Amino acid sequence: MGRLSATSVKATKEPGRYGDGDGLYLVVTPSGSKSWVCRVQKNGKRRDIGLGSVKKVPLALARERAVKTRMQVEVGIDPVSERRKEAGIPTFREAVSLVFAENKASWKNQKHRAQWLSTLERYAFPIIGDLSISELDGHHARDVVAPIWLEKPETARRVRQRIGSVVDWAIGKGYRTLPLPLAAMDKSLPRIKSKPVHHAALPYVEVPQFLSYLQGGDSIGRLALSVLILTATRSGEVRGATWDEIDFENALWTIPAERMKAGREHVIPLSPSVLALLQKAATYREARSPLVFPGQRGAKPLSDMTLTKICRDAKIEAVPHGFRSSFRDWVAEETTFDGDIAEMALAHAIGNKVEAAYRRGNLLEKRRVMMNAWGDYASGTAENADHA
Template sequence: MGKLTALKIRSLTEPGRYSDGDGLFLEINGKGAASWILRVQNNGKRQDIGLGSSKAVSLKEAREAAFATRQKIAQGIDPVAERKQERQVIPTFRRAAEMVHEEHEKAWKNGKHQNQWIATLKTYAFPKMGDRLVSEIEGPLIRDVLAPIWLAKPETARRVRQRIGTVLDWSYARGFRTTEAPMRSLSKGLPRQPKKDNHFAALPYASVPDFMEKLGARESVGRVALEALILTAARSGEIRGATWSELNLEAALWTIPAERMKMGRVHVVPLAPQAVAVFERAKKFKAGASDLVFPGQNVKKPLSDMTLLKILRDMDLAVTVHGFRSAFRDWVAEQTDYSGEIAEAALAHTVSNKVEAAYRRTDFLDKRRFLMRDWSAFCTKARDRPISKQVEAAESGRS
């Protein structure tokens, strides 16, 4: 039986707390306003929980609310967190995806990736789950989104799955969901995908010299950029975003800043004479309003990735731009005696062995000078054989 009665409550006017028992209090403040407070022990800590104004909540309702709250605590439920979540506006999957994209796109270095990230969700996920609240999305719905493309477009399907998972995990972290994304169980509801080939379609290295000759038969900013990409073994984004301030043609060096590199580290590219000549030819495309070596139609923006790919398609080649890096790597392995470490450094790949990476203090710049001269000589038919033996001579001269 409680200590308070409706009659007694009406007679209370002095500020203070008046106990009804079992932690329930009527609190009157200095202005005469009264509200119900429940004092509990939650996870070993004392906690005061408001149950509402006495004008809106009667004594009987306050006791019922206090009893229900104590029951939830006994069951391991945090009533304050539960109430906060109820007040929170749960977004739809569409809105949550847009918020995730807005938060993360500045950290993504690749503009193409920024656009593709949200575009794949718009195309494949939004039609079926875009208007559903993130709190309602479970495994069966995700499976229904992925099933039509799981075998037909396996790589796209994997990306969609990963991006759906990112949105739902973000929603869980924000308190919009009670669980993380249910992605593990999806594999049981979808057929096994065929093993994927991780290699980019590449032109065989033996065909690169003839390709370079055909490429140089016509002059355009895209063709010159592709020549530079091949002779430096650079990534498409690195060459398209190259600026004149990064180049020192007298020293035959191209220094790419960390923010433009995939691995987030400065990369210095030694330029062979043929590569220097290509960059010299690029000066004819220089625009006063831009520092870009290979400007696009809008001179303040670099060439698009599709510009380079279109050159290959116009030449009836079913290969990728990135594949020239594979051709370079195969050539090093099969036609030279340079070590794999030097080739990987030329490609700006990270050292997979963490212990080795921690102790390596060199980027093999001197050896890479000879490597890139050999590669450029091969690509331009300037020499029948590589000159990798010069590396040994250079090392001998130092000792």
């Protein structure tokens, strides 16, 4: 006969753990919720296994479940795994396979498909592969990305995003009700790089629609903003562009050092989408002005407010500079391009040794492939983008 009774279970309010006997405990939390736990021990290891809420599991049923749990443990069966199988809830490993099977046909790039799966197999499966998708929490995801957060930040971001996608799928399938607390998880990890100034950015998935909106009108301001988006450049760099900086034959735009924030010459591979926009801009060309995007007075460039006003008129929560973040997020979350290549496309410093290593290789062509892919994506022709 157990030490607890239905009456005492109902009357108990004080937070704590109350034993019934044979490893069965009533657990009362400070918030007042009550649940059952069965404490078992096997091979010197102690383990508490939840048996359900008091609201759904009365004392008599809790005792039956405790007996069953102890018997399963005694013969080497994991009660939690058995319960999961009975409920049909997949492990994280199984959920990944299902998500991959459902989505791989829509992922046009073969390398992206392979790396989506391989990163989870390499970094997530050894830690959370056998964990039920319903039990996966923020601290589990943190355990996966923490070892590579500083060493491989780009990979860590992708793994984090993919774990979140699998969890979102599980919510849609009814295997769980809550998403991962990714924002809290991020705050618990070391800061990689401070960003003192935040510029409102349009989510990259909304960029194609906005670019289509821009090209639905006919003005030098819309052309300038379109080029800014597709080249991931700063407002001043686009507004101050001159025709002698543009090399149509080699599809290159060379911005001299004196016009760059970092004081270094910056060469940008021009995608077919940008070249088409520049050809259109040429129809506005004025003989007395060398500017690609002249203002109303011709001799002076467009004002920064002109581009900002276009965004405001479109009623989007973004500023021109924010499209650099849109581009960067797209690279990180939708492609397999190296993060350092993306940083160089943004004219950010990445360290002399790293940059020297890239310059020994075919750096410009790697960036050209990336910018062509961004142009295809933003212009709505991403099926042909090569995310190599």
